[in-house]
Structure formats: C-alpha cells, structure tokens
Amino acid sequence: MEAYIQKAVDIGLKEICFLDHLIISEPANRLSMTPGEVSFYFQAIQLLKHKYRSVVDIKAGLEVDFNPEHADLIVDIVSRYSFDVIGSSLHFLDGMNVVSHGSKWSQGENDTDYIYGLYLEKLDNMLDYNYYDIICHFDLLKKFGRRPLKTFDKEIDEILSKTKKKNLSLELNTSGYNHPVNEAYPSREIIEKCFEKGIFFTLGSDAHKPESVGQHYDKALPLLISAGYSHMVTFEKRCPSMIPIASHHLKAKKV
Numbered sequence: 133m134e135a136y137i138q139k140a141v142d143i144g145l146k147e148i149c150f151l152d153h154l155i156i157s158e159p160a161n162r163l164s165m166t167p168g169e170v171s172f173y174f175q176a177i178q179l180l181k182h183k184y185r186s187v188v189d190i191k192a193g194l195e196v197d198f199n200p201e202h203a204d205l206i207v208d209i210v211s212r213y214s215f216d217v218i219g220s221s222l223h224f225l226d227g228m229n230v231v232s233h234g235s236k237w238s239q240g241e242n243d244t245d246y247i248y249g250l251y252l253e254k255l256d257n258m259l260d261y262n263y264y265d266i267i268c269h270f271d272l273l274k275k276f277g278r279r280p281l282k283t284f285d286k287e288i289d290e291i292l293s294k295t296k297k298k299n300l301s302l303e304l305n306t307s308g309y310n311h312p313v314n315e316a317y318p319s320r321e322i323i324e325k326c327f328e329k330g331i332f333f334t335l336g337s338d339a340h341k342p343e344s345v346g347q348h349y350d351k352a353l354p355l356l357i358s359a360g361y362s363h364m365v366t367f368e369k370r371c372p373s374m375i376p377i378a379s380h381h382l383k384a385k386k387v
C-alpha cells in the first residue's frame with residue numbers, strides 16, 4: 133500500500149483513496165478480501181493516513197461487488213467502519229466473471245445483446261439498494277471490445293435518471309485504456325448524458341499495481357472538461373464535496 137501512496141506523491145496527487153474489492157462469493161474470489169479481512173484493510177489505511185498526514189491525503193474506500201443474495205451482510209460490513217466512500221459495481225453475470233480474460237465473454241461467446249440486457253437489468257436492480265455512494269466502471273462490459281447490436285439508450289437513460297435521483301456519483305475509471313476497448317469507463321456518450329443530468333464523477337485508476345496509480349489521467353481529465361465539467365466530486369466519511377478540475381491536475385499527470 134505504501135508503494136501506491138509513493139506513486140501518488142511522485143505524480144503530484146493531493147489525495148489517494150484506496151478502493152479495494154470486496155466480492156462476497158462462494159468459493160472466495162482470489163482478487164478480493166474476505167469479509168473477515170476488511171478490518172485489517174481499514175486499520176492499515178488508518179495507520180498510513182496518520183503516517184503520511186503531512187504529505188498526502190489518504191482515504192479509505194471499498195468497492196463492493198453487487199450481490200443481492202448478500203445485501204444484508206454488505207450493509208452490515210459497510211456500516212461497521214467509517215469509510216470515506218463506498219463504490220458498487222458488477223463483475224458477475226450468470227456466474228460468469230465478465231472482467232476475466234478467461235471468461236466465455238472475453239472469448240466472444242454468449243449472445244452480446246442478451247448479456248448487455250442482463251447487465252443493465254442488474255445495474256437497475258443495484259439502484260434499489262442504498263449502501264453506496266458511487267457506481268464504479270459503469271459500462272465495464274465493453275472491456276473486450278464487445279458492443280451490443282441493439283441500442284440500450286432507453287435503459288441507460290433510465291438508470292442514469294435513477295442515479296441522479298439517488299444523488300449518486302459515477303467513477304470515471306481509466307483502466308479501460310489498457311484493454312481492447314481502449315477508452316475510459318464510461319464512454320464519452322455516457323459522460324455527456326451524465327453532465328446533462330447533473331451527475332458528478334470521481335476519478336479512478338483501477339490500479340492493480342503501484343505503477344498504475346494516475347494512469348491515463350492525461351486523457352480522462354480533458355474528457356471530463358470537454359463534456360462540460362469544471363468540478364469532480366470527492367468524499368470524506370461518505371459526504372461528497374466538489375473540487376475544481378484545475379490546470380495543475382492536467383500538468384501533474386504528465387510526470
């Protein structure tokens with residue numbers, strides 16, 4: 133974790149928020165903490181927050197994979213710690229990990245429209261729950277470059293309206309630039325729709341290694357600005373506040 137902090141400091145970030153995954157599944161997902169490990173994770177961040185207090189602002193977040201079967205357990209875990217932000221996301225559909233390079237989805241199997249429909253249905257269902265602040269990597273399904281044949285504009289519009297009504301924000305996740313789709317999550321089109329509806333963004337690197345902290349921010353920030361945004365949202369103890377997208381943010385990313 134200290135290597136991630138060091139990288140954030142090196143590229144001039146003013147704050148870094150850890151947003152490690154919590155995926156509650158059987159058997160346990162190897163890329164996630166188990167519920168029993170959350171307390172170690174939270175405590176580790178508190179120690180680092182203190183240690184680096186004069187250097188960089190460190191925040192504690194959690195990205196929880198949405199699983200309605202475990203909603204009560206998720207609510208219980210989330211309420212036990214004073215996290216700064218809780219993200220919610222979808223990685224599994226029909227028991228298939230749509231992010232995995234080994235999945236049928238990545239291999240070009242499964243009907244594209246069917247899976248997109250399923251994803252949006254689950255996203256809509258996720259919005260009936262109230263334990264989170266941001267939706268992470270909103271259109272993750274496009275990771276391997278697979279696009280639906282039919283249009284889902286109406287469904288996406290309804291989901292975004294619901295998002296606004298609940299005062300939730302979206303994560304602008306830059307890891308998509310590393311994959312076949314080669315663009316941020318969500319797409320420019322969705323970012324523009326969000327701007328029209330007044331939905332704000334946080335910025336996320338999805339860094340699975342320290343070198344990736346701040347990756348592609350040089351593309352993501354101009355994307356937000358060109359869609360009309362002058363501010364991003366940040367969270368402290370689950371309370372949102374606005375920070376201006378300043379010119380120094382753009383310069384810092386070139387390091």
Ligand SMILES: [Fe+2]
Pocket residue numbers: 153195221223268269
């Ligand atoms: Fe994720």
